[in-house]
Amino acid sequence: MNKDHPLAWHAALISVSQHHRFWLQDRGSLTRRIQNCCAKFCVKRVFQSLSRIYEDEQRVMGLRASELALVREVYLYCGDTPVVFAHSVVAHKDLRGAWRGLSGLGNKSLGTVLFTNPKIKRTPLEFKKISRGHFLYDRACARLSVKPHNLWARRSLFTLHGQSILVTEVFLPAILDLTL
Numbered sequence: 001m002n003k004d005h006p007l008a009w010h011a012a013l014i015s016v017s018q019h020h021r022f023w024l025q026d027r028g029s030l031t032r033r034i035q036n037c038c039a040k041f042c043v044k045r046v047f048q049s050l051s052r053i054y055e056d057e058q059r060v061m062g063l064r065a066s067e068l069a070l071v072r073e074v075y076l077y078c079g080d081t082p083v084v085f086a087h088s089v090v091a092h093k094d095l096r097g098a099w100r101g102l103s104g105l106g107n108k109s110l111g112t113v114l115f116t117n118p119k120i121k122r123t124p125l126e127f128k129k130i131s132r133g134h135f136l137y138d139r140a141c142a143r144l145s146v147k148p149h150n151l152w153a154r155r156s157l158f159t160l161h162g163q164s165i166l167v168t169e170v171f172l173p174a175i176l177d178l179t180l
């Protein structure tokens, strides 16, 4: 896809604040990073279903439009404030394989699975600034009383035994209030 296409994701972070860059570019566990600067961290799962996925996700995961995938959506909270909205996708055919535990995670962080198995490999991060009308923006802002003009998002694939989970994280405005 042409990098100027409105659906395109970008390998490089451009015109982003240093503060956003601090959060967007780190390849370690986001859960652990937030826990390091927030005493009351928690995960709240808000959606989980077998669904069709969006065209640009199909392309990244190599799925046909008709293929179903398990979609998991959570908010990462610091105290009573949501700081990240995460949207993760696994092909239905892979739920009995490497990612069989995903559907039972509940409010446990996916990061505790992804960053404890050295066999799991992660692709380079891609970035995108999203705004009203993008499906991720609309879902991420559902719990925000004040909706920002745009939000930074990142995504990457975590692969185990040739089977992948696409993890997309949308950074909410309050992430910048966390003191490191």
Ligand SMILES: C=C(O[C@@H]1C=C(C(=O)O)C=C[C@H]1O)C(=O)O
Binding pocket: 028, 029, 030, 031, 032, 043, 072, 073, 074, 076, 084, 086, 087, 088, 108, 109, 110, 111, 112, 114, 167, 169
């Ligand atoms: C990948 C991580 O897991 C976090 C938790 C998620 C979940 O529980 O669904 C999804 C993405 C991340 O925000 C991480 O902590 O880095």
